[in-house]
Amino acid sequence: MTNASHRVCSIVPVFDALREKYGWSLRDVLGHGGSAHVFRESWKGIPCAVKISKNPLALQNTKELERLQRELQAVKELRCDPHILRLVNHSVCMGHLITVWELAEGTLHDELNSVQKLFGDGGVVPQELLRWMDEAARGIDRLNERGIYHRDIKPQNLFLVDGHVKVGDLGFAKFGGASTFSNSITGTLGYVPLEAVQGETKPTIDVFGLAATYVHLRTGRKPFGNDAVTIIERMREGAFEYQGLTGPEIYCLRKALSPDPDERFGTAGQLARELQYAAPARRVHRGVTLTPNNWPQISESIRRQWRRGVLGRWSSTVTLLLGLFLAVWGLLGSPFSRIGTEDVGARPSPSDSQQAHQAAQHGTAAAAQEEPGMDVGAGPPAERRLSAAHSAPSPQMIVRKEPVVIVHVLPRVRGVVPPQSLAESDGLVELPFEPPATSPGFEAAQFHPRRRRVLGLSTDGLVTLWNEAGGEPLKTFSPGPSLVTAVAISPDGNTLVAGTNDGTLVLCDPDTGRTFRRLQGHSRAIRSIEFDALGERVLSASDDRTVRIWNADRGRCERILSGHTGPVQFASFSPDGLRVVSASADHSSRVWDVRSERLLAILKDGEFQVSGARFLADGQTVITTAWDGNVRIWDVATARVKTILRAKTKVLHSLDVDPTGRRAAIACGDTPLIWEVYTNRARMLGSHGAIIRTVRFDRSGSRLVTSSWDGTIRVWDADNGKELSVLGNAR
Known part of the structure; x- marks a missing residue:
């Protein structure tokens, strides 16, 4: 008999005992992990998730069982925390740990899968992800303050309840030095640091897991690769996946995922705050074209997002119908057939390109359907310039691409005066290439990375530091004799x-x-x-x-x-x-x-x-x-x-x-x-x-x-x- 068959046979009596004691059917499977089976059941009439450990607990005596129950009770007492998945009840049946948890809508890993089904490879938009990280960090810090270390923070163990993140699945949690689960390896390889794999738990173990989770959700790829050998080698070097991350994010995550536990952030909250500062603050948009193949995923995504909104759960049917309507409308060629939350670069329609080509060939501004002061051309032979009569004080640009791309210029901000010197008929402005000899100008400027300050370099070689809001310089100095x-x-x-x-x-x-x-x-x-x-x-x-x-x-x-x-x-x-x-x-x-x-x-x-x-x-x-x-x-x-x-x-x-x-x-x-x-x-x-x-x-x-x-x-x-x-x- 194989080990897998032996485990199945050994847990069948546990299922039978639970069916008899609580009346559970244990047929509605929510998932099977490496350590437990999870079923959807009811507890006192309330839908819950029942988790049954696959292996019996390695408890030596009655004292260890009592200690385990005290530790689980400590987690149960955190049921009022908004960022920790509520533990409803717990027991031990035939040596197997049985825990009843608050039922969640899904995990962050499910959300990532939904995004990738719609848009292909890639991760979650930073604005949504940063909110999730902040909520997860609050739950992790609350556990750590009580001396509880989760030891398996990953996207699958961060749950969504009414649109908010809660830390759950405390199967590997360590309470005051005692593990609730008998396993030689703590957590999931790639989401726990090397010292945890070797059996040593440091206070920054959950900080490491949260940082690895951020990399996975942000890039859409596992933080250190897929196979065990590669993961170990890259963890030793601190070489996580960085493709698609910004420089400040890499700097922050390099510290959080350091092989040296003393170099990491002290708390998950510190990591979340640094990520808030480092990640792009501007919302970007990704477009998706509706097709017969992907409209069910789009409808499901809309339904899920709307269920979390102010309209409540009753609107799920309406939103599903709305998704179907949008999909059909998109297939019929609606101008609104591109929807989504992140725009990866719209491409012009063939009709737009054809119009631009005709405009370039015949020299008619009306054919290009562009604002005054804009030219569209198909290359140097076809480039043209609008006459002074059609020119506006706005800047003039030509965009040339194969095939031709029409450029849409955003309207100027109210109150910003356009440069009058750019209104010349030939569009070419000759400005002096040497600084005036009167008072010094500025050769360079840069934001201070940690403070709301600006650093400037004047043409006479002096470095000046200002408050970003304005006022007099805070400091002026010369770094060297030259x-x-x-x-x-x-x-x-x-x-x-x-x-x-x-x-x-x-x-x-x-x-x-x-x-x-x-x-x-x-x-x-x-x-x-x-x-x-x-x-x-x-x-x-x-x-x-x-x-x-x-x-x-x-x-x-x-x-x-x-x-x-x-x-x-x-x-x-x-x-x-x-x-x-x-x-x-x-x-x-x-x-x-x-x-x-x-x-x-x-x-x-x-x-x-x-x-x-x-x-x-x-x-x-x-x-x-x-x-x-x-x-x-x-x-x-x-x-x-x-x-x-x-x-x-x-x-x-x-x-x-x-x-x-x-x-x-x-x-x-x-x-x-x-x-x-x-x-x-x-x-x-x-x-x-x-x-x-x-x-x-x-x-x-x-x-x-x-x-x-x-x-x-x-x-x-x-x-x-x-x-x-x-x-x-x-x-």
């Missing part, structure tokens, strides 16, 4: 790196200005500096035609990336830190592999200086700006252009991509431009009046800071384009 040309601040906000015109990197305290290290290597001025997501490495680009990667802690150069034939203006890491893209005055961008220093691709399209280059979220796509007025999106694998946005000004000085990788900010002359990369929508913000030297998003992607030679640094709401504050003194 002129400072570039600055960057670490993700934890504790280190400022300044690059000088003699090629020196200066590491100092951003609060006091005290210098504690100098790094020598570059022979000419440093043009850009950037930290990786973890704050461990520094990337510098220089006029000496090289890009260098430095170990910030050890103070040494680890990699030298050479090959450019002109000064390197900018360089940045990929989201995973394994690749680097550089932008140079030699009219090209280059993509490098960090570990091997191997050149992966040369991105070149025209004979114009490339001023900025960054990776999008997938790490396989690069966006660049050049002084021909074009913003290009490249496929790194083929080194070919995928999309071009043409701004009718030749001065594109700076570029940044928000943490989601879905929109880019571009310094378009004296005006910042925000481009929704996947939906091809663009919005111009207010004018500085002089060339903008830097655009930077904050860690959430909801705010934008710009620095200009007009002597000001401005903070913007990246969602609605509103100007929030002005720092410095305008000329």
Whole structure:
């Protein structure tokens, strides 16, 4: 007889005893886990979930049984906690643990499966996930405060009740040093740290599980892989799945999933708060096209969401009919056939592309159905410009793509004055390329990662710190004796790196200005500096035609990336830190592999200086700006252009991509431009009046800071384009 057959035979008498004692049928199966069977039954007329352990408890004597009952009673006393699944009753039958739990609607793992059925691979949108993490953290901390460690936090053990998360399935929970379940391995591999696998329980075991759960739900993939060997190896290295995560999220999760328990967050609440700060704060939308194959899943998703709303459970039938109606309407070609909660990049219909092509061929603005001041073309031979009579003060852009894509420009925010200098008939604005010699302007600006402050670098090499809301500077200092040309601040906000015109990197305290290290290597001025997501490495680009990667802690150069034939203006890491893209005055961008220093691709399209280059979220796509007025999106694998946005000004000085990788900010002359990369929508913000030297998003992607030679640094709401504050003194 096999072990499985033996277990089935040994538990049959338990089922019979429970049927006789409580009148349960034990036929409505909710699930079978590695440790227990779960059935839907009733307890005193109330629907509940009955969990029956597969194996008998390894209890040596009566005292251990009494202790187990006391510990379960301690969990039962938490029944009023809104974030812990209520334990209704418990008993031991023929050595098997029987627990009766509050009935839940499903688990977070079920929610992830529903999302993936609708949208394919991917995870839950951050806004919903952050709320779940906060509620789960509250339940975990409540247990830990009572000396109870769950030891198996994972998506399957976080339950949804009336739309709120509750921590449940305490089968592996450890109370004051005694386990309620006899098993040599604690929890699920990949969701518990290595010391727990070895039988040692640390107070941060549930923090690790919550962080692993976040990775699974956010990315749609298991945190450390699938097979046991890979999981163990990656857990030893702290190498979790990071594809699709933002830099701040990676930094936060690296700490929570550290192999060293002393490096992790002390409580689950601390982790949840850090994730709230690190994850993208802007709601993104994913589209789904209704088809005969997926309308049942869409209807079920709508029904489930509506049941949790204010209309109550009675509306489930109505919502199911509504889902069917929307599905049929979508199949008939309704303009509203794209619904959902996250937009991964709408594509134009064939009719739109045909209209745009006709507009480009015949030169009629009406055929393109666009706003005044917008051009749509199919490439250089077909490009055209609207006459001055049709031009508006709004910025003018051309979007060129294969096939043709129509760009929809969002309306300008009320109260934001459009730059009048962009209303010239030829659309090309020539602005000075050198800062005025009167009062100093600003070369760079960046948000402080931990405080509501802004860091600015003036053209005379001084670093200034402001409160984001405005007012007088908090501190002004010079990091080094030479002129400072570039600055960057670490993700934890504790280190400022300044690059000088003699090629020196200066590491100092951003609060006091005290210098504690100098790094020598570059022979000419440093043009850009950037930290990786973890704050461990520094990337510098220089006029000496090289890009260098430095170990910030050890103070040494680890990699030298050479090959450019002109000064390197900018360089940045990929989201995973394994690749680097550089932008140079030699009219090209280059993509490098960090570990091997191997050149992966040369991105070149025209004979114009490339001023900025960054990776999008997938790490396989690069966006660049050049002084021909074009913003290009490249496929790194083929080194070919995928999309071009043409701004009718030749001065594109700076570029940044928000943490989601879905929109880019571009310094378009004296005006910042925000481009929704996947939906091809663009919005111009207010004018500085002089060339903008830097655009930077904050860690959430909801705010934008710009620095200009007009002597000001401005903070913007990246969602609605509103100007929030002005720092410095305008000329």
